[in-house]
Amino acid sequence: MAVGRHHSRHVGLLQAEHERIDWRGEQARAARVRIREHTCDCKATFYELCQAGGLMFIRRTHRGPAGVVVHESPWIPAKEAQELWLRLLSGSAR
Numbered sequence: 001m002a003v004g005r006h007h008s009r010h011v012g013l014l015q016a017e018h019e020r021i022d023w024r025g026e027q028a029r030a031a032r033v034r035i036r037e038h039t040c041d042c043k044a045t046f047y048e049l050c051q052a053g054g055l056m057f058i059r060r061t062h063r064g065p066a067g068v069v070v071h072e073s074p075w076i077p078a079k080e081a082q083e084l085w086l087r088l089l090s091g092s093a094r
Helices: 080-090
Strands: 034-037 045-053 055-063 067-072
Touching: 045 080, 055 080
Parallel strands: none
Antiparallel strands: 034 045, 045 055, 055 067
């Protein structure tokens, strides 16, 4: 029996009016980071909702010809991060 590739959620189409996320370079702020949710990695850019040190953030990973580039949103309280995550998934933030 062949096993197909399992996909996660995909980010929605970017809306004309959308919030711009303040992406910053990846920083080693915590010894351990827990990935709570993630989008499908079948595209060049995928996202992870992460938690560490009592805060949450979104990690954006882009695979391109120059290699892998990782950015993070600001580290914010869980409720705010989960709301931002939903806006990202719906296409109203990027």
